[in-house]
Amino acid sequence: MRVDLDHPFPLRECPSCGLDVPSNENRCPICGYEFPTRGAMHRNLWWIALIILLVLLLPLLTMLRS
Numbered sequence: 001m002r003v004d005l006d007h008p009f010p011l012r013e014c015p016s017c018g019l020d021v022p023s024n025e026n027r028c029p030i031c032g033y034e035f036p037t038r039g040a041m042h043r044n045l046w047w048i049a050l051i052i053l054l055v056l057l058l059p060l061l062t063m064l065r066s
């Protein structure tokens, strides 16, 4: 993730205690609530799906060419 030092991190509200936690913090400093890192997980799943697709398609393409 790119970090822009000219701008402060956007705040997100802790669902457990209501504190505004900077988005670069994955854990609330007050109550210890851990924010889900779903965005990064989604990106990883897309890459895995893409790689699997390529692995499945490459033998098919070489078969069609020969």
Ligand SMILES: [Zn+2]
Binding pocket: 014, 015, 016, 017, 018, 019, 028, 029, 030, 031, 032, 033
């Ligand atoms: Zn909290």
